[in-house]
Amino acid sequence: MEEPRIIIALDYPNGEQALNLTRQLDPARCRLKVGKELFTRAGPGLVERLADQGFSIFLDLKFHDIPHTVARACLAAADLGVWMLNVHALGGLSMMQAAQEALAKTSSRPFLIAVTVLTSMDQTALAQIGLSGTAEENVLRLARLTQEAGLDGVVCSGQEASALRQALGTPFLLVTPGIRSAGTASGDQQRVLTPREALSKGANYLVIGRPITGAPDPMAALEGIEAEILDF
Numbered sequence: 001m002e003e004p005r006i007i008i009a010l011d012y013p014n015g016e017q018a019l020n021l022t023r024q025l026d027p028a029r030c031r032l033k034v035g036k037e038l039f040t041r042a043g044p045g046l047v048e049r050l051a052d053q054g055f056s057i058f059l060d061l062k063f064h065d066i067p068h069t070v071a072r073a074c075l076a077a078a079d080l081g082v083w084m085l086n087v088h089a090l091g092g093l094s095m096m097q098a099a100q101e102a103l104a105k106t107s108s109r110p111f112l113i114a115v116t117v118l119t120s121m122d123q124t125a126l127a128q129i130g131l132s133g134t135a136e137e138n139v140l141r142l143a144r145l146t147q148e149a150g151l152d153g154v155v156c157s158g159q160e161a162s163a164l165r166q167a168l169g170t171p172f173l174l175v176t177p178g179i180r181s182a183g184t185a186s187g188d189q190q191r192v193l194t195p196r197e198a199l200s201k202g203a204n205y206l207v208i209g210r211p212i213t214g215a216p217d218p219m220a221a222l223e224g225i226e227a228e229i230l231d232f
């Protein structure tokens with residue numbers, strides 16, 4: 001079996017609802033993302049439990065604080081046995097370097113990536129926080145900084161994937177939320193792309209939440225997305 005490209009965002013209000021889905025999943029088929037809601041509700045125990053079951057866990061807590069605090073938080077996350085974790089690139093070069101250096105000393109180092117510009121933000125939202133330029137220009141600048149800090153990749157939208165792949169080369173991971181199949185509701189996501197488009201532009205992983213977790217039949221929704229990207 002190919003390495004799983006789909007990372008299911010387990011954005012549930014409690015551990016039981018998350019486990020109801022994961023009981024039906026095979027770690028060879030998909031990876032899982034635990035974000036702020038589920039982590040705050042269910043705690044690190046659930047993360048360890050899912051990792052012990054063989055799932056690759058992306059702990060999406062988007063650390064953004066002073067370098068010392070972020071480095072310590074990354075160590076705590078790595079101790080949970082996660083596959084991937086992240087920080088905000090807007091925390092700056094020193095913060096990302098501190099996180100990277102802390103994790104370099106761990107025995108089974110998780111991938112460390114940085115969020116560039118949230119996929120829920122469009123040009124207007126960027127201007128509101130004082131960032132000029134297009135989303136792609138901002139994503140590219142922050143991704144270059146992330147690479148300079150020695151991280152493994154970034155979170156970006158599929159829309160920026162080609163430009164990043166061209167500018168930053170192959171080993172750099174591109175993890176893309178804002179994935180919506182044609183005709184699916186975008187919700188609060190502004191920079192969206194279909195699963196096929198994101199992969200064809202160079203994304204390594206697709207982060208997909210509500211299109212699966214909010215579907216009447218989540219397993220059927222997952223199968224539909226898998227069918228869309230069968231040849232990748």
Ligand SMILES: O=c1ccn([C@@H]2O[C@H](COP(=O)(O)O)[C@@H](O)[C@H]2O)c(=O)[nH]1
Pocket residue numbers: 009011035115117118119120155156177178179187189207208209210211
């Ligand atoms: O820029 C970002 C960074 C993280 N996310 C997270 O991905 C999922 C997407 O969920 P959907 O339901 O498929 O929209 C969610 O957990 C976000 O916290 C993101 O969307 N954009």
